[in-house]
Structures are given as structure tokens and as C-alpha cells.
Amino acid sequence: MKKKNRLPALAMAGPVSVWMILFVTIPMFFIIFISFMSRGIFGDVVYDPSMESYLTLLDSTYFNVISKSLKVAAFTTLACLGLGYPFAYYIAKRPKDQAAKYITLIMIPFWTNTLMRLNSWLLLFQTSGPVNNFLQNSGITDAPVRFVYTDELVALGMVTSMLPFAVLPMYSSIEKLNKSLLEASADLGADAKTTFQKITLPLTFPGIFSAIILVFIPSLGVYTVPDMLGGGKVLYIGNIIKNQFGMIRNWPLGAALSCLLIAITGLLIFLYTRFTSIEEMEVV
Amino acid sequence: MAMSQRAKKKKSLKLLADFYAILIYAIFYIPVVVMMVFSFNDQRNNYYWAGFTTKWYGELFNNHALTDSLWYSVVIAVLATLISVTIGTIGALGLKKFEFKGRRFVNQMLYIPIIVPEIVLAVAILVVFMTVGVRLGMGSILIGHCTFCIPYAVVTIKGRISGDDNSMEEASMDLGANRLQTFFRVTLPSIMPGVMSAAFLSFTLSIDDVVMSNMLAGAKQSTLPVLILSMSRSGVTPDANALTTLMILIIVIAMVLNNYVKSALKKRRKKEVNL
Numbered sequence: 001m002k003k004k005n006r007l008p009a010l011a012m013a014g015p016v017s018v019w020m021i022l023f024v025t026i027p028m029f030f031i032i033f034i035s036f037m038s039r040g041i042f043g044d045v046v047y048d049p050s051m052e053s054y055l056t057l058l059d060s061t062y063f064n065v066i067s068k069s070l071k072v073a074a075f076t077t078l079a080c081l082g083l084g085y086p087f088a089y090y091i092a093k094r095p096k097d098q099a100a101k102y103i104t105l106i107m108i109p110f111w112t113n114t115l116m117r118l119n120s121w122l123l124l125f126q127t128s129g130p131v132n133n134f135l136q137n138s139g140i141t142d143a144p145v146r147f148v149y150t151d152e153l154v155a156l157g158m159v160t161s162m163l164p165f166a167v168l169p170m171y172s173s174i175e176k177l178n179k180s181l182l183e184a185s186a187d188l189g190a191d192a193k194t195t196f197q198k199i200t201l202p203l204t205f206p207g208i209f210s211a212i213i214l215v216f217i218p219s220l221g222v223y224t225v226p227d228m229l230g231g232g233k234v235l236y237i238g239n240i241i242k243n244q245f246g247m248i249r250n251w252p253l254g255a256a257l258s259c260l261l262i263a264i265t266g267l268l269i270f271l272y273t274r275f276t277s278i279e280e281m282e283v284v
Numbered sequence: 285m286a287m288s289q290r291a292k293k294k295k296s297l298k299l300l301a302d303f304y305a306i307l308i309y310a311i312f313y314i315p316v317v318v319m320m321v322f323s324f325n326d327q328r329n330n331y332y333w334a335g336f337t338t339k340w341y342g343e344l345f346n347n348h349a350l351t352d353s354l355w356y357s358v359v360i361a362v363l364a365t366l367i368s369v370t371i372g373t374i375g376a377l378g379l380k381k382f383e384f385k386g387r388r389f390v391n392q393m394l395y396i397p398i399i400v401p402e403i404v405l406a407v408a409i410l411v412v413f414m415t416v417g418v419r420l421g422m423g424s425i426l427i428g429h430c431t432f433c434i435p436y437a438v439v440t441i442k443g444r445i446s447g448d449d450n451s452m453e454e455a456s457m458d459l460g461a462n463r464l465q466t467f468f469r470v471t472l473p474s475i476m477p478g479v480m481s482a483a484f485l486s487f488t489l490s491i492d493d494v495v496m497s498n499m500l501a502g503a504k505q506s507t508l509p510v511l512i513l514s515m516s517r518s519g520v521t522p523d524a525n526a527l528t529t530l531m532i533l534i535i536v537i538a539m540v541l542n543n544y545v546k547s548a549l550k551k552r553r554k555k556e557v558n559l
Contacts, residue, residue, distance in 0.1 A: 008463065012378025015371045016438060017386065020393040023431040027408035028396065034411060087308045090301055109312045111535050112319065114492055115512045116528045119520045120315035123322050128332035160311055213399065221401025224494050228516050238403050245407050245499065255411070258404045265400050 032262070035255035045251050053256035062240070066260070069237040072151070073219040076158040080166035080215045081208065083159070088167045088207075092174035103171065106164050118157050118228040125153060149231035157225045162218065166211040173207025174200075206276045213272060217265050237261065316532070323525035330522050341530070344523035349511060354527065356422065357507040360497075361490040364429040368486045371430075372437025373479055377471065379438065380445045394435040405431065406499035413500070421502035428496040433489055437482040444478030 035053055040046045056062060091102045109117070125131050125147035132144040147153050177200065185195040223238030232239075237257055244254025323341075327334035344350055379387060397405055409428055418424060452474065456466040472479070494509040501510055512524055 006384075009378060009382035009384050012374045013382060013384065013387070013390070014378070016375030016378070016394075016434060017390045019371060019430070019434060020390055023409060023427060024393050024396050024405070027405070027412045028400075030412050030415070031404070031408040083308065086301075087305060090305050105309065106312060109316045111488060112316050112532055113509060113512065113528050115494060115509055115516070116319050116520070116524065117315035119512070119516065120318035120322070122516075123330055124314075124318055126331065130333070160315070163308075163311070217399060217401055221403045223403060224513065227513060232517065238401070241403050241407060242499070245410055251411060254407060258407055261401050261404050269399060 028262070031255045031258050034251055035259045037252050039250050039252050050252075053250075053252040056253055057256055057260065062257075065235055065240055066237060066257075069220055072155060072158065072236065073216050075155060076162055076219045077166075077212055077216040079155075079159045080163050081170075081211060084163055084166035084211065085170055085208070088170035089174055091167075092171055092177075099171075099175070103168070106167060110164060114161060115224060115228060118161065118225060121153060121157055121160070122148060122229060149229070149233050151230070151234060153229045154226050154234050157229045158219055158222070161225065162215045165214040165218070169210035169214060170204065170207040173204045173210075177203055209272055209275060213268055217261075217268065220264065221261050319525055320529045320532075323522055323529045325522050325525075328521060329519035330525070331519060340521075340523045340526040344526050347521075347523050350508075350523060350527060353506055353508045353511040356505050357491050357509070360422065360426050360429060360507060361487050363426055364433050364490040365483050365486040367426075367430050368433035368437045369479060369483045372434050372482055372486075373441055373472075373475070375434070376438045376441035376445060376478075377475075380442055381450070394438055397432040397435045398439070402432065402493075402495040403499075406496045409496075410499045419502065420500055422505055424500040424502070425497050425507065428500045429490045429493060432493075432496065433486040436485050436489065440482040440485060441475055441478040444475045 034045060036049055036051070038046045038048045038050045038052055057066065091099050094102060123129055127144045127146070127148070131147070132141075135141045135145060136143075181199050181203070182195055185199050190198065221238045221241075223236060223242050226232075226234045226236050226239055237260075241254045241257045241261075244250045244257070322330050322333075324336050324338060325333055326337040326339075379391060406428065409424075409431065413420065413424055452470050453466050456470045457463070461469065492509060493507070494513055497507045498510050498513065501507070506514075508527075512520060515521065515524065
């Protein structure tokens with residue numbers, strides 16, 4: 001029997017495999033490895049195994065940042081689900097060609113630079129910006145309200161920049177929903193509320209879970225939103241990681257925080273794969 | 285009577301839904317409009333509205349930090365798109381059509397850059413580069429961008445490949461075409477829509493990226509988003525707003541032209557068929 005020709009497979013799948021191993025697999029293993037090493041006096045990495053970095057994370061300073069980041073990410077996720085689900089439902093109930101237009105209408109603003117869009121919230125809410133001018137001119141407040149560099153403005157920035165990532169997966173799962181099931185439920189005497197609870201919500205759950213993953217995980221690691229809208233005064237996990245590889249130079253600590261994010265991501269993905277396969281996730 | 289009341293209720297519910305949708309769209313569009321309006325502001329740091337001017341549209345070309353970083357961003361985005369789409373297209377085909385050891389592993393690896401927070405992947409690559417002694421600069425940013433663009437390209441294109449159906453390719457080879465001819469004449473045209481959307485996605489991801497670029501940038505060259513982030517401490521200047529407004533205009537014009545050309549081509553093809 002003729003030996004199977006391996007060359008086409010190698011030529012086609014080879015480059016992507018090599019790239020992924022070189023720039024994803026190796027770096028990911030290396031960052032996990034570094035997290036178990038120690039920091040030298042000059043900010044270098046000493047290859048001496050220790051759990052020090054992980055213990056440092058339990059210090060109140062870092063622990064507070066971690067719990068605050070988790071809270072903000074959870075708030076962002078809930079807000080995006082709450083705002084996004086009715087909106088996704090609204091679009092999914094349009095005729096198909098109209099729905100496609102509505103989806104494009106969501107995408108267009110995202111061709112504008114993300115940071116410039118975030119900066120707009122700063123322009124609107126700054127001390128002598130339009131919102132404060134309106135509040136004072138209309139007599140609602142006497143003095144300018146301080147919105148900038150607050151957690152609330154950071155939260156606004158997070159929700160507005162993450163919302164499309166919640167809408168799109170929920171839209172596609174609502175759109176796939178079999179209409180005859182809803183009709184059957186109504187025929188059997190269920191009211192709208194019961195139908196929603198017993199049919200719509202469970203069947204669109206994969207979309208909701210995709211939305212949770214696509215919003216919660218990026219929000220947990222983001223540092224651009226707190227940098228832009230928090231003026232660097234509001235610190236989240238992402239900022240702390242970035243600083244450890246910049247000025248402060250504590251690689252093992254930054255690596256340990258990265259591993260925490262990897263662990264949380266892994267846990268969510270594990271839960272997700274209990275319901276559906278990872279290929280089903282609407283990532284694009 | 286009861287019917288009309290029900291109809292009334294339905295109508296007001298529909299109005300409420302429309303209003304809600306408009307509200308959500310407003311959240312998406314307000315930042316863009318504010319960004320554009322403040323490009324006409326006569327105040328150096330955009331701290332307050334000081335009157336209308338168009339001067340920033342001229343002055344932005346004298347701000348070399350701004351124009352240089354835009355140039356770097358565009359060059360990196362074009363290169364990242366070309367590399368990612370090439371590797372992504374043949375990779376998607378290879379991963380879909382061939383059974384080989386480690387295929388599952390590569391498929392799983394592809395989801396890491398998509399799902400794990402970008403900062404984690406960025407510092408992981410940074411640490412490897414620093415340890416091996418790779419010099420940071422345009423090259424390292426390009427590698428970083430390709431690392432998250434390739435997975436998106438593969439996933440986008442894989443969705444366009446029709447499962448295990450190789451009948452078209454087999455027909456082509458039976459008729460005497462070699463593998464390369466078959467690839468360019470049969471396989472590639474059939475997945476072209478996927479390839480185009482992968483290219484579009486790669487370009488937009490790359491040109492908008494901050495995190496990877498910020499970690500992997502050298503001291504000398506930075507991309508436009510990295511520059512904007514560093515400007516934010518003292519206030520992003522209106523010339524950056526002007527530049528971004530021009531960029532949106534170019535994108536919108538390109539999209540309109542693209543649609544126009546597409547529909548014109550379609551009409552012509554229809555005519556040819558009718559002849």
C-alpha cells in the first residue's frame with residue numbers, strides 16, 4: 001500500500017501550529033513558571049522556587065484590588081446582560097434583512113478608536129464640561145460635580161465599551177430560537193411570562209453564558225478604561241500587572257496575578273463546556 | 285372593546301421597545317459624536333468648550349508625534365493583516381481537512397488569545413522576548429498583533445469551509461489540475477467571503493490595539509492608540525480628535541465605494557448572463 005502523503009497537511013497546518021506553539025504555548029507556560037520564582041534585589045528574576053508572589057497577593061493592598069476588580073467586572077457583566085438582553089431580543093424579532101442592518105449599526109461606532117470614544121465620556125463629564133455646565137445652568141447643582149476619576153465613570157466606560165460583546169452572542173441565540181416552541185407553549189395555556197421563563201430563557205442560555213464570558217473576562221483584565229477615565233488613580237488587576245512589568249519590576253508578582261486571571265478564565269470555560277462545546281461560542 | 289384595549293396596550297409596548305432601542309443606540313453613538321464635535325474646539329487641551337475652529341485639521345499634520353504614530357499603526361496593521369490572513373487561510377483549511385496528531389491541541393491553543401485577557405498574553409510574550417533578548421520595537425508589536433489576529437482569522441474562515449466535502453477539489457484534480465492550481469482556482473474562491481471578513485477583522489483589531497502594543501513597544505516607536513493613552517494624563521489634544529474624525533470619514537467613504545462597486549459588478553454580471 002502507498003504511504004499517505006503527509007506534505008499537504010504539514011504545509012497547511014504547519015505555520016499556524018508553529019506560530020501558536022512559539023507565541024502562545026511557550027509564553028503561557030513560561031509565565032506560569034515565572035510566577036513560582038523569586039524576585040531579585042534589582043528587580044530581576046531569581047530562579048529559586050518560592051510561593052512568595054502568591055502569598056503577597058493575600059496582602060490587604062493586593063487583595064483589595066483583586067476583590068474590587070472582581071466586583072467591577074461582575075457589575076459590568078450584570079449591567080451588560082440586563083441592558084443587552086432586551087435589546088438583543090428587540091433586534092432578533094425584526095425581519096432578517098432589517099436585523100442585519102441593525103447589527104451593522106451597532107458595529108459602526110466601533111470602527112472609531114476605542115480610547116478616543118472613552119475620552120469622549122471624560123470630555124462630557126469633566127469639571128467644566130457640557131454635563132456640569134447643564135447641571136449648574138439649570139440650577140440643579142451650585143458647584144460642579146466631580147465625575148472624573150471616579151469609580152462610577154470607570155464603570156460607565158466599562159459598560160458602554162463591553163455592551164456589544166454581550167448583545168451579539170445573545171442576539172444569535174435568540175434568533176435561532178424555534179418559533180413553534182413558543183407557539184406550542186402559548187397554545188398549551190402558558191402566559192407570556194411563563195413562556196419566557198420556561199422556554200425562551202433556558203434555550204437562549206448558551207448565548208447568555210457566551211456573553212458572560214466575553215464580558216466578564218476582558219473586564220477583569222482591562223487597564224485602559226481605568227487609565228483613561230480613572231486618571232491612573234483607580235487601580236485594577238490589569239494596572240497592577242502592567243506596573244510589575246514596567247517601572248516597579250516585579251515579574252513573579254505580575255506573573256502570579258496573570259495566573260490568577262488564567263485560573264478564573266479556565267474555571268469559566270470549564271463551566272461553559274459543561275453545557276456546550278467551545279466551538280459554539282460566538283466569538284466573532 | 286376588550287380587543288381594542290389589548291391592541292392599545294400592544295401598541296404602547298411597541299413604542300416603549302422602540303424607545304429603548306434608540307436609547308441603547310444613543311449610548312453607542314454619543315461618544316462618537318462628542319469626539320467629532322470636540323475636534324472643532326478652540327482650546328488646546330479640550331478642558332472646556334472655547335468656540336468653533338477648524339484649525340486642528342491643518343495643525344495635526346505639524347504634530348509629528350501624531351502623524352508618525354499613525355504611520356506605524358497603519359504599517360503594522362497592514363502587515364499583521366497580510367500575515368494573519370495568509371497563515372489563517374491555509375491554517376483553517378489544514379485544520380479542517382486533515383487529520384493529524386496534535387490537531388486538537390492546536391485548535392485549543394487558538395482559543396487562548398481570544399478568551400484569556402489580552403494583558404496576560406502580552407506580558408507572557410514580553411517575558412519570553414526579554415529573556416531570549418529580542419529587541420522591542422515594530423517587529424515585536426507585529427508579532428504580538430499577529431498572535432491575536434491569526435486565531436480570529438482561523439475561526440472566521442473555518443466557519444466558511446463546508447465540512448468534509450472535498451468533491452469540488454477532487455473534481456478539479458481529476459480534470460488534471462495540480463494541488464496549487466486547485467487551491468487558487470477552486471478552494472480559495474469558495475472561501476473568499478470568509479477570507480475578506482478575516483482581513484477586515486484583523487485590520488480593525490490591529491489598528492485599535494492598545495494593550496499588546498503598549499507592552500511590546502520599544503522606547504522609540506509607538507502606535508497611535510499607545511500615544512493617545514499617554515496623552516490622556518494631560519488631556520487628549522483636539523488634533524487627535526481631528527485625526528480620528530478624518531479616519532472615520534475615510535472608512536465610511538471606503539465602505540460606500542465598496543458597496544457601490546459590488547452592486548455595479550452584480551448588475552454587469554446579470555447583463556452578461558442575459559446576453
